[in-house]
Amino acid sequence: MNRRDIAFVVSALIIAAALAVVPSITVKESVINLLVLVYIYVMMASSWNIIGGIAGQVNLGHAAFFGLGSLVSRILWTKGWPLSVSMILGALVPVAFALIIGAPSFKLRGVYFAIGTLAMAQILFITTRNLFPMISSLPTEALATYSLAPRYYVALGMTLLTVLVVFWLSRSRWGLGMVAVREEANAAESLGVSALQHKLLALCLSAFFAGLAGGVFAYYSAGYYLFFPFFPTWTFDAVMATYIGGTGTVIGPIIGAVFYVLVKEILALRFVELHPFIFGTLFILVVLFLPGGMIQIWSRLRRLFRRAAPAPSEEKAMSESDMVHDRPAVE
Amino acid sequence: MVETLVQNIVFGLLLGALYGLAAVGLSLVFGVTKFLNVAHGELLMLGGYVSFWLFNLYHVDPFVSLPLAALALVVVGIVLYSLLFSRTVKMDEEQKVQTTMLIGFGVSLILQNLAQRLWTADDRSITTAYSRMSWTLFDIRFPIVRVVSMVVALLLVIALQQFLQRSYFGKAIRATVEDWEEATIIGIDTHRVYLVAFVIGAAFAGVAGALVSVGYSIVPSMGLEWTLVCLVVMTLGGLGSIIGTFVGGLILGVAQALTAFAVGGAYRQVVGLLLFLVVLAVRPQGLFGVKEG
Amino acid sequence: MLNVEHINVGYKDLQVLWDVSFQVNQGELVALIGPNGAGKTTTLKAIMGLRRPWSGTIYFEGQNLCKVPAHKTAELGIAMVPEGGRVFTGLTVLENLELGAFAPHARKHMAQTLEEMYQLFPRLEERKFQRAGTLSGGERQMLAIARALMSRPKLLMLDEPSFGLAPLLVDRIFAKIKEINQAGMTILLVEQNVRAALELAHRSYVIQNGRIVGMGTSEELLSFEFVRSAYLG
Ligand SMILES: Nc1ncnc2c1ncn2[C@@H]1O[C@H](COP(=O)(O)OP(=O)(O)O)[C@@H](O)[C@H]1O
Ligand SMILES: [Mg+2]
Numbered sequence: 071m072n073r074r075d076i077a078f079v080v081s082a083l084i085i086a087a088a089l090a091v092v093p094s095i096t097v098k099e100s101v102i103n104l105l106v107l108v109y110i111y112v113m114m115a116s117s118w119n120i121i122g123g124i125a126g127q128v129n130l131g132h133a134a135f136f137g138l139g140s141l142v143s144r145i146l147w148t149k150g151w152p153l154s155v156s157m158i159l160g161a162l163v164p165v166a167f168a169l170i171i172g173a174p175s176f177k178l179r180g181v182y183f184a185i186g187t188l189a190m191a192q193i194l195f196i197t198t199r200n201l202f203p204m205i206s207s208l209p210t211e212a213l214a215t216y217s218l219a220p221r222y223y224v225a226l227g228m229t230l231l232t233v234l235v236v237f238w239l240s241r242s243r244w245g246l247g248m249v250a251v252r253e254e255a256n257a258a259e260s261l262g263v264s265a266l267q268h269k270l271l272a273l274c275l276s277a278f279f280a281g282l283a284g285g286v287f288a289y290y291s292a293g294y295y296l297f298f299p300f301f302p303t304w305t306f307d308a309v310m311a312t313y314i315g316g317t318g319t320v321i322g323p324i325i326g327a328v329f330y331v332l333v334k335e336i337l338a339l340r341f342v343e344l345h346p347f348i349f350g351t352l353f354i355l356v357v358l359f360l361p362g363g364m365i366q367i368w369s370r371l372r373r374l375f376r377r378a379a380p381a382p383s384e385e386k387a388m389s390e391s392d393m394v395h396d397r398p399a400v401e
Numbered sequence: 402m403v404e405t406l407v408q409n410i411v412f413g414l415l416l417g418a419l420y421g422l423a424a425v426g427l428s429l430v431f432g433v434t435k436f437l438n439v440a441h442g443e444l445l446m447l448g449g450y451v452s453f454w455l456f457n458l459y460h461v462d463p464f465v466s467l468p469l470a471a472l473a474l475v476v477v478g479i480v481l482y483s484l485l486f487s488r489t490v491k492m493d494e495e496q497k498v499q500t501t502m503l504i505g506f507g508v509s510l511i512l513q514n515l516a517q518r519l520w521t522a523d524d525r526s527i528t529t530a531y532s533r534m535s536w537t538l539f540d541i542r543f544p545i546v547r548v549v550s551m552v553v554a555l556l557l558v559i560a561l562q563q564f565l566q567r568s569y570f571g572k573a574i575r576a577t578v579e580d581w582e583e584a585t586i587i588g589i590d591t592h593r594v595y596l597v598a599f600v601i602g603a604a605f606a607g608v609a610g611a612l613v614s615v616g617y618s619i620v621p622s623m624g625l626e627w628t629l630v631c632l633v634v635m636t637l638g639g640l641g642s643i644i645g646t647f648v649g650g651l652i653l654g655v656a657q658a659l660t661a662f663a664v665g666g667a668y669r670q671v672v673g674l675l676l677f678l679v680v681l682a683v684r685p686q687g688l689f690g691v692k693e694g
Numbered sequence: 695m696l697n698v699e700h701i702n703v704g705y706k707d708l709q710v711l712w713d714v715s716f717q718v719n720q721g722e723l724v725a726l727i728g729p730n731g732a733g734k735t736t737t738l739k740a741i742m743g744l745r746r747p748w749s750g751t752i753y754f755e756g757q758n759l760c761k762v763p764a765h766k767t768a769e770l771g772i773a774m775v776p777e778g779g780r781v782f783t784g785l786t787v788l789e790n791l792e793l794g795a796f797a798p799h800a801r802k803h804m805a806q807t808l809e810e811m812y813q814l815f816p817r818l819e820e821r822k823f824q825r826a827g828t829l830s831g832g833e834r835q836m837l838a839i840a841r842a843l844m845s846r847p848k849l850l851m852l853d854e855p856s857f858g859l860a861p862l863l864v865d866r867i868f869a870k871i872k873e874i875n876q877a878g879m880t881i882l883l884v885e886q887n888v889r890a891a892l893e894l895a896h897r898s899y900v901i902q903n904g905r906i907v908g909m910g911t912s913e914e915l916l917s918f919e920f921v922r923s924a925y926l927g
Pocket of ligand 1: 708731736
């Protein structure tokens with residue numbers, strides 16, 4: 071770990087610590103609820119980013135992982151299993167699913183992968199909607215003791231875990247291999263990087279953290295339709311938040327998710343359901359004109375600022391920038 | 402029992418014709434421009450609402466308003482092409498497909514949201530004086546509206562095929578599909594070819610939507626399901642021909658009807674998606690062949 | 695008629711043509727010869743508007759071609775026969791020829807030009823309803839030339855018409871090119887087949903590594919190593 075990496079980890083811990091005191095300084099449930107939603111979105115965007123951004127395979131079936139995670143955790147937990155076991159299994163089942171669908175679906179190139187994963191997720195969505203059409207409610211005694219604080223801490227902890235793992239991944243040999251696979255599948259293959267292995271690992275990690283997010287959702291929600299987390303909207307939200315923030319970067323999806331949830335909630339206060347319109351427009355603009363997302367604005371400004379300031383040595387500039395990861399999947 | 406089965410198949414064919422019509426539009430656009438417009442289902446939805454409102458507000462017969470639905474979608478198509486999709490023309494193919502797919506998702510969200518705000522999330526459907534009439538043959542019902550819709554769909558598909566095959570501009574389109582650079586050299590404005598293909602695709606979606614609003618019902622959120630249907634049909638039948646794609650629509654319609662008959666209506670969508678995945682597994686390199694009419 | 699003035703052309707960040715200038719006068723048959731990868735095709739693409747020069751200008755009958763959209767170049771009277779006799783293989787011979795007359799001024803005379811083409815290349819009439827993909831290499835090259843002529847151009851540009859053809863066929867094609875030129879057509883012939891090209895051309899330019907390194911008649915150009923070795927070898 072170099073200085074920059076330590077700085078990232080330390081600031082992530084400081085931010086998490088700061089966020090951890092929120093429940094003790096506010097009694098407003100709406101703030102807590104909003105933050106939990108932010109955390110779930112950060113997990114969803116960051117986990118989508120592993121396969122969609124870093125490894126560059128646009129997966130349109132992310133909701134399947136989230137849905138499976140929440141379904142498994144919820145059912146086990148409400149059956150009386152310990153929460154931790156339920157959530158871990160809730161994260162592992164999507165991984166198993168990813169392993170099953172991974173090998174055949176990575177034979178599909180580019181857009182066929184995208185449509186194929188969307189089709190798979192839709193099949194799961196329709197099937198669960200038919201098999202579990204009911205609302206899952208907590209038992210009355212559990213509802214009576216329902217408390218937001220532990221849910222908040224679980225959500226925050228899992229989010230921190232997700233972000234740190236994605237950060238570690240982006241700095242690791244595996245992460246660099248994934249970027250290589252994205253940039254030039256054939257060249258990477260000839261460099262001795264097995265494209266399939268890297269894509270598979272990316273998909274599994276992505277599934278794991280999406281499943282974990284599903285577990286958080288299952289633990290957090292008092293009552294919901296069991297098929298609700300399978301809605302394709304979960305995928306589209308994660309994709310859009312990631313692109314708007316900056317796909318392929320570590321910070322981009324986080325910023326994108328925070329921005330997404332906050333703007334959505336603010337809009338919801340004043341207008342009814344206008345956010346798909348706003349985000350749809352923003353998403354198109356990003357795809358066409360700012361493929362690096364909001365992060366790209368930041369790095370452009372920084373470069374401008376650098377040029378104005380006395381130029382650092384080339385080597386230092388390289389080690390200080392995370393340009394490898396700033397490269398968007400779609401250029 | 403046998404009668405119900407046959408009746409189901411007939412209904413499947415009638416709906417499948419609309420699948421075919423819509424998919425032919427998407428497949429033409431993809432074949433010519435390599436744009437994967439996943440907002441195709443939303444264009445269809447818009448066509449449905451044009452027809453619905455013309456009937457509800459001005460009592461225009463839905464079959465009379467078909468050209469208007471097509472025209473409205475031509476306008477929408479021109480706007481979408483010039484504002485968004487044309488910007489991807491110069492990209493290499495893989496990037497173009499992916500970028501247009503993402504743009505398409507943005508567009509579909511926007512259109513769906515607009516439709517919901519303007520026209521509410523309710524199911525709508527056109528009920529004319531002849532809506533409930535049907536012909537009966539050997540105890541099998543043929544609802545007039547749906548039969549006429551099928552004929553319209555079939556005629557449009559044949560017309561498109563003949564246009565591509567015989568007209569001068571149709572030949573220019575085929576030439577552009579084969580080699581845009583060569584086409585440019587002989588003076589074909591490939592931008593115009595792309596625009597025309599895109600707009601025809603949108604118009605087909607519009608007409609299909611209008612027909613759906615008469616024989617079935619429309620709702621702002623119908624887009625994704627229809628887009629998927631079109632992708633599935635392109636895969637099933639679109640390996641090189643317009644007529645083949647239409648037949649793919651009929652096949653999907655029947656497959657859905659049989660599924661509904663065997664395991665229940667709730668799973669009718671699943672069968673198409675499964676077929677799609679099976680075909681993808683067999684031909685992972687891609688399925689959408691060059692359109693040659 | 696055609697004046698190429700100091701053009702620099704490249705792909706992305708790779709410069710291919712460096713300060714290239716040459717001209718073709720009315721009625722001339724000018725050859726542009728050079729080894730593989732010299733930038734000959736790129737030069738023709740720049741003239742057609744398929745590649746925009748980074749700098750420099752191209753004039754055709756006094757008009758600045760750099761300001762003309764690529765698909766309008768044909769309308770101005772320039773036709774190009776692409777490398778390797780590229781034709782629309784999925785279309786019939788007749789459809790290929792019809793499309794050759796896409797430019798408005800040519801479309802008016804389509805039937806008449808078609809007759810002329812069938813006289814020039816009787817083979818094409820025999821095969822008019824066949825898909826172009828079923829033609830032999832020589833026939834394709836003829837179709838490509840005929841398709842270009844269907845636009846009734848003032849300037850015909852051919853990109854390596856001899857490429858991949860048997861010597862006998864090359865002679866036939868070059869005889870046709872000569873015939874077309876003698877009927878009054880201005881021609882810019884791009885070739886690697888130096889000997890054949892020099893025999894045919896009034897004047898030739900030598901291009902190497904993206905630069906024009908010489909101009910003159912066949913004898914004058916023998917001082918170039920590349921030309922000499924091509925002659926001897
Ligand atoms: N599409 C392209 N992208 C990048 N480089 C190209 C492209 N086409 C040609 N080049 C390069 O430009 C140079 C000249 O090519 P070209 O004009 O085709 O040569 P010639 O026709 O004389 O054989 C070559 O070095 C070739 O590699
Ligand atoms: Mg060449």
